[in-house]
Structures are given as C-alpha cells and as structure tokens.
Amino acid sequence: MAINKNSNAYIIIYTVVMVVIVGALLAFLATSLKDKQAANVLNEKKVSIMKAFGSAEENFDDVVTMGRIVDGAFVEVNKEDKAAVDAMFADLADLKGLTASENEFPIFKYEKDGVTKYVAPMAGKGLWGDIWGYVSLNVVDQKVQISGIVMDHAGETPGLGAEIATEIWQKKFEGKVLYNAEGEFAVRMQKGGAQNDHQVDAITGGTKTCDGVNAMLANSIGKYKSFLDTLTAAVAEDTTSEEQAQEPVAEDVNVEPTKVEEE
Amino acid sequence: MKLSKNFTNPLAANNPVIVQILGICSALAVTVKLEPAFVMGLSVTFVTAFSNLVMSLMRNGVPSRIRIIVQLVVIATLVIVVDQFLRAFMYDVSKQLSVYVGLIITNCIVMGRVEAFALGNKPWDSFVDGVANGLGYAFILVLVAFFRELFGSGTLFGFDVIARFGYVNNSLMLFPPMALIIVGVIIWVHRSINKDLQEK
Numbered sequence: 437m438a439i440n441k442n443s444n445a446y447i448i449i450y451t452v453v454m455v456v457i458v459g460a461l462l463a464f465l466a467t468s469l470k471d472k473q474a475a476n477v478l479n480e481k482k483v484s485i486m487k488a489f490g491s492a493e494e495n496f497d498d499v500v501t502m503g504r505i506v507d508g509a510f511v512e513v514n515k516e517d518k519a520a521v522d523a524m525f526a527d528l529a530d531l532k533g534l535t536a537s538e539n540e541f542p543i544f545k546y547e548k549d550g551v552t553k554y555v556a557p558m559a560g561k562g563l564w565g566d567i568w569g570y571v572s573l574n575v576v577d578q579k580v581q582i583s584g585i586v587m588d589h590a591g592e593t594p595g596l597g598a599e600i601a602t603e604i605w606q607k608k609f610e611g612k613v614l615y616n617a618e619g620e621f622a623v624r625m626q627k628g629g630a631q632n633d634h635q636v637d638a639i640t641g642g643t644k645t646c647d648g649v650n651a652m653l654a655n656s657i658g659k660y661k662s663f664l665d666t667l668t669a670a671v672a673e674d675t676t677s678e679e680q681a682q683e684p685v686a687e688d689v690n691v692e693p694t695k696v697e698e699e
Numbered sequence: 700m701k702l703s704k705n706f707t708n709p710l711a712a713n714n715p716v717i718v719q720i721l722g723i724c725s726a727l728a729v730t731v732k733l734e735p736a737f738v739m740g741l742s743v744t745f746v747t748a749f750s751n752l753v754m755s756l757m758r759n760g761v762p763s764r765i766r767i768i769v770q771l772v773v774i775a776t777l778v779i780v781v782d783q784f785l786r787a788f789m790y791d792v793s794k795q796l797s798v799y800v801g802l803i804i805t806n807c808i809v810m811g812r813v814e815a816f817a818l819g820n821k822p823w824d825s826f827v828d829g830v831a832n833g834l835g836y837a838f839i840l841v842l843v844a845f846f847r848e849l850f851g852s853g854t855l856f857g858f859d860v861i862a863r864f865g866y867v868n869n870s871l872m873l874f875p876p877m878a879l880i881i882v883g884v885i886i887w888v889h890r891s892i893n894k895d896l897q898e899k
Binding site: 441442446447450451454455458461462465466469472473476477480590591594595 | 731760761762763764765768769772776779780783784786787788790797870873874
C-alpha cells in the first residue's frame with residue numbers, strides 16, 4: 437500500500453517524530469556542554485577581575501578573597517559554600533535591581549605587599565545596549581582612587597563607543613580620585629578633556645556611551661559608598677594614631693578632611 | 700566530472716556571495732577581524748554541508764506541503780549545534796560572533812542550496828555542493844576581513860603587521876559600509892575577469 441505523503445495523518449506523524457528526535461538531540465547536547473560553557477563564562481569574569489586588579493598573570497582562586505558588604509563592612513564569603521560563591525558572579529545586570537537597603541553587594545579583595553585593593557562589579561546602559569565591567573579601588577593618601585578598570589559592552593559602535601573596552605581608554609581611569617572636596621562622586625568622562633584629577637578624557641564621537649559609563653560609575657560605585665567611607669576612615673585613623681605618637685600637631689590636619697568625607 | 704564541477708562552481712563562477720549576492724548581512728557584520736570571519740565561514744560551511752546531506756537523505760519522505768518547515772527545523776538544529784560548540788570550546792570567538800551564529804538560520808545560502816539542490820540530488824552530491832557553497836562564502840568573508848583587519852587595525856589574526864611601521868589605523872575600515880564597498884570591489888574585479896557574468 438502506497439503511503440499518501442500529503443495526507444494530514446502522515447504530515448502530523450512526520451512532524452511529531454521529527455520534533456521529538458531533534459528535541460532529544462538538542463537537549464542531550466545542551467546538557468553535556470552546559471558545564472563547559474558555564475566554566476567559560478565564570479573564567480572570563482575571573483580574568484576580568486584580575487585585569488582590574490592589574491595583575492592578570494595571577495590566578496583568581498589563589499589570591500582573591502570574596503566578600504559582601506554588610507552594613508558598610510566587608511564580610512568574607514565562605515569559599516566552600518558553592519551557592520554563595522556562584523552568587524558572587526551573578527549576572528551583573530541583576531545588580532541594577534539591588535537597592536542600598538539590601539546592602540549586600542559583592543566585592544572582591546586583593547592584598548599584596550601591604551596594598552589592599554577592592555574590586556566592585558558595575559553594570560549600566562551604553563548607547564546601543566548593556567555595558568558592564570569591574571572597577572578596582574584602593575585608598576591612597578586617604579582618598580579612594582581607581583586603581584584599574586575593565587569594561588565591556590554588548591554592541592557599542594566600533595571605533596567610537598566601543599573604545600571603552602580597549603586598554604588604552606581603561607588606562608586613563610587609573611589614579612582618578614572618586615570624591616571631590618565636597619564629598620561628591622566626581623569621576624566622569626569629560627568632553628573636552630580631563631580638567632582635574634577626577635575626570636577622564638571622553639571619547640570623541642562616543643558621547644552617549646560616555647554618558648552611560650558616567651552613570652554606570654556613579655550608580656555602581658555609589659552602592660559601595662558606606663563601605664568606602666568606613667575604609668577611608670579606618671585608613672585615616674591608622675595614619676592619625678601613628679602620627680599622633682610621633683607628632684601630635686598633625687592631628688588637626690588629618691582629621692578634618694576625613695570628617696568631610698564621612699558626611 | 701560532474702562532482703568536481705559541483706565543487707568548483709560555487710567557489711568562483713557561481714559564488715553565493717559575489718554572484719548570487721546571498722549572505723551579505725553576515726558578510727558585513729563579522730568581517731572586522733579575520734578570526735571571527737574564519738570561524739563564521741567554517742560554521743556556515745558545516746551548516747550548508749550537513750543540512751544538504753540530511754535533507755537529501757530525507758528528500759523522498761518529506762511531505763512537500765511542509766518541506767520548508769522541515770528544512771528550517773534541520774537548519775536550526777545544526778545552527779544550535781554549532782552555537783553550543785562554539786560557546787563551549789571557542790568562547791572568545793563565539794562572543795565576537797554574538798548573534799550572527801544564530802542568524803546563520805536565516806542565511807539565504809543555506810536554505811537556497813537545500814531547496815535548489817539537496818531536494819533533487821543524491822546525498823553525496825548534495826554534501827559536496829553544501830561544502831563548496833559554504834567555502835565560497837567563507838572565502839569571500841576571509842578576503843573582506845583580510846582587508847578590513849589589515850587597514851582597520853593594522854593586524855592579521857591579531858598579529859601586528861603594519862602598525863609597527865607607523866601605520867595609523869583607519870577606523871572607517873571597521874564600519875559596515877566599508878565592508879559593502881570591499882564586497883563591491885571584489886564583485887567588480889570578479890566580473891571584469893569573468894566577462895560572461897556581465898549584463899548586456
């Protein structure tokens with residue numbers, strides 16, 4: 437008996453069989469490659485964080501302490517707790533939903549030769565799509581500075597906005613002081629070139645992306661303000677107590693600016 | 700004889716990109732650097748080859764009323780296979796290719812070859828036809844990417860080639876319109892050589 441290939445029954449059976457086969461095949465493939473893919477994504481984030489620390493040659497797992505900011509203080513995350521560790525690398529876009537009251541932002545700590553640096557994740561919007569990155573912060577002369585930054589983007593214009601992902605532009609952020617004398621967040625990409633030690637030269641033709649970067653920096657780093665304040669205060673106390681022992685006169689000079697920053 | 704013609708035709712005289720003007724979208728998008736262009740070319744070759752093979756094997760059983768849907772399912776499956784493998788084993792490249800791997804599904808070359816060739820030919824011939832068309836596409840992609848990367852970034856496969864001689868990168872080369880112009884120039888050269896392609 438010849439099969440009528442254009443009968444409805446044949447078509448339905450044909451489709452069902454085909455879809456079941458294809459579905460099973462793809463499900464199998466996705467499951468077997470899932471771990472490898474997840475490892476790639478995670479590894480990329482770890483490499484970015486090490487780049488932000490300015491020490492890309494070192495292995496993340498060996499040198500970085502992971503933690504969260506709880507009530508303005510660094511609380512270490514147990515490395516054995518897999519769920520907690522995974523949450524540290526949660527999609528940066530999710531950070532946008534966090535509010536300061538939730539108060540538990542992920543942060544990465546790196547100590548070497550007496551210098552402590554902290555890396556915070558950032559996420560924002562560029563001109564065409566998402567932008568994200570990691571910023572490394574440390575305290576120099578009682579001021580919080582950017583010690584390194586890594587940024588990437590989903591689809592900014594090549595040669596213009598996309599320049600934020602290049603090392604050349606990211607280098608320009610190094611050593612920029614976060615807060616001005618009034619205690620306001622002052623790091624921004626400035627049209628017409630950097631005017632002071634807070635500003636970074638903006639990208640010609642990439643103004644909208646630069647605006648996005650400015651917003652991302654202010655929003656993302658802003659979430660860590662309470663922590664950064666305690667950090668500078670702690671450093672200031674260390675310095676003052678040391679200097680008090682040697683030279684009590686220095687006290688006034690050192691305490692003043694710290695108070696301003698705490699407000 | 701026929702087989703070798705099957706293979707060489709799509710590479711030059713009947714090249715899918717510069718003669719049939721198919722697959723232009725991705726040719727403009729992924730040719731900023733050689734490496735992604737190369738991987739994209741191989742991915743498309745894989746998809747055209749195996750979609751042709753699979754559809755040729757199925758050609759006597761496919762109900763003609765739903766054959767386009769069946770083709771899409773086969774092509775989409777192969778594209779997902781490629782995408783998953785790239786994500787697992789060539790993560791950096793897969794990031795650069797971003798959505799364009801998924802968009803191989805809509806690449807007219809793939810469906811065009813299945814519809815025009817695989818449904819009426821034996822599996823092996825179809826497979827060869829798929830490989831040849833994929834390579835024809837890949838060849839143009841790599842050629843365009845060669846010029847764009849060389850003059851846009853001063854590098855080839857990421858290695859510094861002319862930047863060290865004080866070459867200032869021409870960022871115009873990095874924009875899609877420049878890819879269109881390069882494809883246009885290739886078509887021009889190709890038609891000047893193959894006079895039979897010129898319209899009267």
